[in-house]
Amino acid sequence: MRDLIRTVEEYMEKHRLIRCKHLWVGVSAGCDSMALLVVLKDILDRKYQDVKLSAVHVHHGIRGEAADGDAALVEDLCSGLSVPLTVRHLDIPALAKEHKRSLETEGRIQRYAIFSELSEADAGDDDGFNGKSNGAEDCAVAVAHHMDDQAESIAMHLFRGCGMEGLVGMRPRNGHIIRPFLGVRKEEILRFCEERKIPFRNDATNEDSAYSRNFFRNEVFPLIDRGVNQSPVEALCGLSRRIEEENAYLDRLAAEELEKKQKAEGQVLLAEIEDHPLKLRILKKLAADTFGDLVDIEECHWESILEMLARKEGNKRICLPNDRFAALEQGMVRFYTAEEQLQSRSGALEGIGFLAREEDSSEVLPLRNIPCGEMIKFFQSFVRIKLELIEKDAELVYNSTTWFFPEPVLKTAELRTRRAGDTVSRAGTGVTKDLRRFMNDAKIPAGYRDRLLLVADGNRVLWVPGKLHAVGFTDEKSWEKFREAGENARADAMQGEKMYRLELLEEPADE
Numbered sequence: 001m002r003d004l005i006r007t008v009e010e011y012m013e014k015h016r017l018i019r020c021k022h023l024w025v026g027v028s029a030g031c032d033s034m035a036l037l038v039v040l041k042d043i044l045d046r047k048y049q050d051v052k053l054s055a056v057h058v059h060h061g062i063r064g065e066a067a068d069g070d071a072a073l074v075e076d077l078c079s080g081l082s083v084p085l086t087v088r089h090l091d092i093p094a095l096a097k098e099h100k101r102s103l104e105t106e107g108r109i110q111r112y113a114i115f116s117e118l119s120e121a122d123a124g125d126d127d128g129f130n131g132k133s134n135g136a137e138d139c140a141v142a143v144a145h146h147m148d149d150q151a152e153s154i155a156m157h158l159f160r161g162c163g164m165e166g167l168v169g170m171r172p173r174n175g176h177i178i179r180p181f182l183g184v185r186k187e188e189i190l191r192f193c194e195e196r197k198i199p200f201r202n203d204a205t206n207e208d209s210a211y212s213r214n215f216f217r218n219e220v221f222p223l224i225d226r227g228v229n230q231s232p233v234e235a236l237c238g239l240s241r242r243i244e245e246e247n248a249y250l251d252r253l254a255a256e257e258l259e260k261k262q263k264a265e266g267q268v269l270l271a272e273i274e275d276h277p278l279k280l281r282i283l284k285k286l287a288a289d290t291f292g293d294l295v296d297i298e299e300c301h302w303e304s305i306l307e308m309l310a311r312k313e314g315n316k317r318i319c320l321p322n323d324r325f326a327a328l329e330q331g332m333v334r335f336y337t338a339e340e341q342l343q344s345r346s347g348a349l350e351g352i353g354f355l356a357r358e359e360d361s362s363e364v365l366p367l368r369n370i371p372c373g374e375m376i377k378f379f380q381s382f383v384r385i386k387l388e389l390i391e392k393d394a395e396l397v398y399n400s401t402t403w404f405f406p407e408p409v410l411k412t413a414e415l416r417t418r419r420a421g422d423t424v425s426r427a428g429t430g431v432t433k434d435l436r437r438f439m440n441d442a443k444i445p446a447g448y449r450d451r452l453l454l455v456a457d458g459n460r461v462l463w464v465p466g467k468l469h470a471v472g473f474t475d476e477k478s479w480e481k482f483r484e485a486g487e488n489a490r491a492d493a494m495q496g497e498k499m500y501r502l503e504l505l506e507e508p509a510d511e
Contacts, residue, residue, distance in 0.1 A: 004035075004184060004192045009043050011183040015172040018044075020140040022052040024118050026111065027078075027085075029057070029070035031200040032144035034077060035189045036181060038198055040142060041081050054084045056118060056141075058111050060092040062103065063203075070201055077199065088114050099323070104211065105296065109322060112177075115141040116292075119176040120446075145170055146181040146189060151236040152216045161299030164247050165284065169240045175292055185233065254281040262286075270309060270333060280306065283333065287326070290335040296321035309333065348383075348506035352444060353465050354401070354453040356417055357381045361451045365415040367502070375505075378415065383453065383504060385415065390499040398475045401505065403455070403463045405472035407498040413457045417450060424461040426468045428481050435461055442467055453504065465504050472499075 012018055025040055027033040037055055044053050057074045059067055071087055078085040096106035119139045150169045157166035172179055181189065193200055209215045224232040257278060261270065273279045280302060288294055297320055304318050305326050318326040323338035348354055356363065360379040370376060370387040377384055390396070390404065405413075422435035439449050455463040463469045473479040 002184075002188065004188055005039050005042055007184055007188075008039050008180050009047070011172070012043070012178075012180050017140070017142075017173060017178045017180060018048050018051060020051065020138060022054065022139045024115070024139065024141045025053070025055045025083075026115065026141060026143045027055045027057050027074045028144075028203075029073045029201045030144075030203060031193050031198075032146060032181065032186070032189055034074075034198050034200045035192050035196075036142060036144040037077065037081065037083065038196060039192075040180065041083060054086065056086045056088065056114065058107075058114060059087060059089045060103075060107050060110075061090055061094075062092055062107075066201075066204075073199055073201055086118075101322070105322070108295070115143075115177065140176050140178050142178050142180055144181050145179045146184055146186055147237050148186040148217070148233050150182060150240065151221070151233040152213050154236045154240060155216045155220070155232075156212055163280070163284075163299075164243055164250070165294075167239060168244050168247050169237075250281060251285065254278065254285045258282050258285055276306075279309075286333065287335045291324055291337070297324075305333070348401075348504075349448065352448055352452070353467065354378075354383050354504050354506070355381070355448060355451045356383065356453055358451065361417050363416070367410050367413045367415065367455070370415075370502075372500075378453065382506060384506070386503045386505070388501045388503075390501055396479070399503075400466040400474075402501060402503045403465070403469055403472060403474055404479070404499055404501050405462070405469075407500065409457065409462065409471060410500060413455050413462055415453060415455055417452060418454065419456075419459065421459045422456060422461050423459060424464070424468060425470050427470055427473070427478065438464075438468075455502070463502075 023040065023044065025033070025037045027037050041053060044051050055074065055078050057071055059071050061067065063070075075085055075087070090110050092103055092107050092110065095101075095110060096103050099106060101109070119141060154167055154169045157169070160166075170179060170182065172182055192198070205211070206214060207218065209218050221232045224230070257273070261273070261282070270279055270282065273282070283302065283305060284294060287297065301318065301320055308316065308318055308326070308328055316328045320326060325336055325338070327334050327336070356378060357380060360381045363379045365378060365385075367387065370385060372387050372389055375384050375386050396404070418435055418439075423432050424435050424438045425432040439452075444452065453465065454461055460470065462471055463474075469478070473482040
């Protein structure tokens with residue numbers, strides 16, 4: 001009988017799974033993940049003392065008191081091991097209904113979204129101005145998939161219709177996700193829990209063969225085992241190992257060809273490639289690079305994409321599972337998510353502000369260059385700008401996209417996106433903070449921050465539409481404070497220093 005800890009330790013060393021400063025463990029309260037936490041705690045304490053260990057538990061909001069009991073059990077184990085625990089609460093039924101997905105699919109997507117969020121937050125600077133993250137090196141998330149899970153996944157891929165890569169199954173490492181248990185059987189994990197008296201809870205849904213995975217586990221595999229006296233788990237995992245090396249070689253060929261044909265990030269020109277297998281593998285490589293995985297993308301989807309490529313007319317976009325898309329644009333194939341589609345737009349975004357196009361995000365428009373009284377665009381973005389001289393109190397019409405400021409600002413301020421070193425200070429507070437910190441506190445999604453329009457003088461941010469202003473005023477309340485502070489009384493402004501109004505508006509995409 002193998003020693004589980006030693007087996008896992010050797011597997012992790014073989015596949016170089018510990019290359020991070022912080023290791024998170026996804027713990028559900030089931031046998032597999034509870035054992036994984038204990039095993040990794042032992043290994044890290046002995047061999048990787050410089051790696052921080054933490055646990056994360058996702059409460060799916062599905063099983064009522066039973067789910068609460070899961071969370072309590074995980075908390076007890078983490079407390080006994082002195083491992084910090086983070087618990088996230090989700091309403092998976094509501095999310096599944098909103099996104100029109102099964103509970104199983106929605107739960108998996110949300111769990112991995114949380115894992116990705118943890119990885120990014122641990123990257124040292126989750127909001128770097130270069131848009132890059134080294135989170136996969138600073139942080140990893142360990143999940144408890146084992147050999148039986150691997151065999152079930154391969155069987156499901158096979159009957160859904162898959163290529164060679166589907167028969168490889170799950171890999172020991174996929175980005176920031178690592179799988180230390182892929183070299184051990186379920187029965188070994190159960191025995192380990194019994195010997196170490198590790199508490200765990202059984203999920204009753206695992207016995208429901210209405211789920212495809214459970215059908216293979218509870219009915220198909222035992223039948224094969226009895227019928228041919230051969231373990232389907234060992235057979236399928238052995239097949240995976242034999243195919244993996246050949247598949248890796250073909251992946252390298254596809255990557256080399258993709259590099260030649262890739263015209264822009266996430267886009268590839270495939271018209272010149274006649275070899276069908278190579279074309280398909282390049283598509284899968286591009287999709288995997290874009291999405292991080294190919295979960296639920298089946299043979300019918302790849303056939304639809306290839307048919308789209310072959311047609312000269314007709315539909316140029318294919319909807320893929322989990323809010324993903326493939327599009328043919330000017331002869332090039334592009335994969336993207338629904339979130340990326342939203343983030344790529346320009347104009348006004350409720351609760352966020354005004355976004356420049358990616359192509360315009362480095363442009364700068366000095367306020368003094370805006371013709372007074374005219375409506376102009378911020379370069380090619382769907383953002384209109386209007387600057388007016390204020391002459392009467394009656395013209396003070398307030399809204400969240402309008403800013404009033406004194407004439408000296410006009411001489412040096414610019415409308416642009418953020419820069420390294422930018423700071424903000426809300427008018428009247430005297431408190432200055434980094435713009436990056438302000439965006440974190442304001443919960444502006446990281447994907448929008450490099451394109452959010454603002455007004456600044458040097459590195460001092462003067463106005464973030466809808467969020468704050470550092471000088472002048474934006475509404476009746478701030479006008480009163482502006483006047484009381486004596487910065488520029490209204491009467492003085494009318495007699496001497498002029499006041500201006502800057503307004504941003506969204507231009508409809510079809511104008």
